[in-house]
Amino acid sequence: MEKTTFDPKTIRKDFPILKREVNGKPLVYFDNAATSQTPQQVIDAIVDYYSNYNANIHRGVHALSQEATDRYEQARIKIQKHFNAAASHEIIFTSGTTHGINLVANGFSSIVKAGDELLVSAMEHHSNIVPWQMLCERTGAVLKVIPMNQDGELLLGEYRKLLSDRTKLVFCNHVSNALGTVNPIKTIIDEAHKVGAAVLIDGAQAAPHIKADVQALEVDFYTVSAHKMCGPTGVGMLYGKEEWLNILPPYQGGGEMIAEVTFEKTTYAELPHKFEAGTPNICGGIAFGAALDYMNAIGFDGIAAYEHELLIYATERLLTIEGLRIYGTSENKTSVISFNIEGIHPYDIGSILDKLGIAVRTGHHCAQPIMDFYKIPGTVRASFSFYNTKAEIDALVEGVKRAKAMLI
Amino acid sequence: MGIKEIQEEIVDEFEMFEDWMQRYEYMIELGKSLPLIDAQYKTDDNIIKGCQSKVWVHAELVGDKLVFTADSDAIITKGIIAILIRTFSNQKPQDIIDSDTDFIDEIGLKEHLSPTRANGLVSMVKQLKMYAIAYQTQLN
Secondary structure (H helix, E strand, O other): OOOOOOOHHHHHOOOHHHHOEEOOEEOEEOEOOOOOOOOHHHHHHHHHHHHHOOOOOOOOOOHHHHHHHHHHHHHHHHHHHHOOOOOHHHEEEEOOHHHHHHHHHHHHOOOOOOOOEEEEEOOOOHHHOHHHHHHHHHHOOEEEEEOEOOOOOEOHHHHHHHOOOOEEEEEEEOEOOOOOEEOOHHHHHHHHHHOOOEEEEEOOOOOOOOOOOHHHHOOOEEEEEHHHOOOOOOOEEEEEOHHHHHHOOOOOOOOOOEEEEOOOOEEEOOOOHHHOOOOOOHHHHHHHHHHHHHHHHHOHHHHHHHHHHHHHHHHHHHOOOOOEEEEOOOOOEOOEEEEEEOOOOHHHHHHHHHHOOEEOEEEOOOOHHHHHHHOOOOEEEEEOOOOOOHHHHHHHHHHHHHHHHHHO | OOHHHHHHHHHHHHHOOOOHHHHHHHHHHHHHHOOOOOHHHOOHHHEEEOOOOEEEEEEEEEOOEEEEEEEEOOHHHHHHHHHHHHHHOOEOHHHHHHOOOOHHHHOOOHHHHOOOOOOOHHHHHHHHHHHHHHHHHHHO
C-alpha cells in the first residue's frame, strides 16, 4: 500500500488523555478495540450540553427542551447519513451494540417458532451469541454455527450448506473483535436473503475503521456502539429496515414509546420512538453525532489506509520475536493483532506491559468459542487506532521482548 | 509463626527490591519454583475461573491447622499464590478468618489483588476464607 500523508502528530493533539503517564511511563494505548479515546471536540459537545441546554426531550414546551430535542434529532440524522440509511426513523438510539442485539432478539421471540434455525458465526462476541441462545430457549429454535478455518475466516461453502428454508436469522460480526477478520458480509447477507432469512450484523468493531452503507449492503439490522468510534460510553445505534422495525414488537414499555395509554389498551408510538422507552441518553446521542463529525472530518479513507500501515508494520515487527504466534491471519483484517508467545500465559505478558505504560487487552475477549477453537486460554490483543504511531509500536515490541525475557 | 509475623517478614523481604522489575522477577521465581498443588486436586471442582487466568485451590485440616495448596496457569498469579499460601497455610482457621491481605499493598502488588482485576485471585482469597469458616464450624 502507498504511504499516506496522514499526520498522527496533529491528530494526537485532539486527545487530551494521550498526554498522560501510566506507571511513570508515557501512555501507549493499544486497547482501542475495547474502547476508543475521546477527542476534545466530543468532550466539548458533552460540556456544551450540560452547560447550556440540558433538558428532557420530545415533550417540553420550553426553549431548552426544544433545543435539546433539535440537537438530539440532528444527531440521529448525522447517524442516518453516516450509515446511509433510507430514513432517520430507521435509526434507533440504544445503549450500545449489546442493547441493539437484545432488542432484535427479543422482537424475534414472537416470530421464530420451534424447529426454526438461527445461524451464528464461529467468531462472535458473547453478546452476539447469548441473546440468541436465550431466544432459542424461549422458542425451541435451533442455533447452528458457521465454522471458520485456522486463519480465522468463515467457511462460506459450509455456510451455504447450512442455509435452508428453516433458516430464519443469520447473525455475524462485520469485524471480529478477537481476530480482526473483516467478514464478507455482503455475500453472507445475499445468501441469507435467497432463503428468506433476515441478517443482523454486529458492526461494533467495524464502525471505527469502515464506513458501512446499510442500503448497499441490503442488511436487515446493523448495530454499533459510539464508544468504539471516539464517542461516549452508554450510547449506540441500531439500524433496522423499516419493514422489520414495523413488524417487531416494542422491547421495553414506558414513556416516550406510546401513542395513547388507557388501562384497557396502549397504542405504540411511531418509529423510531416505539423502541425508545424512557428518557434516553440525550447528551450521549448528541456526543455520538459529534464523534461522527470528528471522524468524517478526518476521513475514513485516510484512517483506514494509515491503520493498515500500522497493522503491517506491527505484524512484521512482532513476528521477529521468536515463539510469537498471531491468531487471525486473514488477508482482510482491521488493525487488531491477537498473539501469544509459546509457553507464556497472556495475563503475564499483559501485566508486564502494563508496568511499562502499555495498555493491551488480555484474556478471551468475550469470545470463548474462538479460544476453544485454537485451544488457548486467551491472547494478548493490541488494537491500533488512527491516533497511534509507529514509535508506540516499537515500544510495544520492546515491551513484549522484555516480558518474554522475564517470563521464559 | 503467626500470619501477621509472616506478612511482616514478606514485607521486609520485598523492601530489598529497588523497583517493580526486581519485585516481578522475584514473584516469577516464586511462581516457577513452587510445586503448589497435587495433580489429583487440580480438578474442575477446585477451579476458580477468572476472566484471565485459572486458579485451583485445595484445603485440608491437619490437626487443628488448615493446609492449603493452590496453582494457576499464569506465572505471576502463581507467584502471588505462593505468597498467600506462605501466609495462610498451616494456620488455625480462626486466625485465617481474622486476617487480611493488606500487606500485598505494601509489597507493591496491590493491582493483582484488586477486585477489578479479573485474574481469579480475589475469588481465591475469598475461597480460602470460606474454607476457614467451614473448618472452624467443624472444630467448634
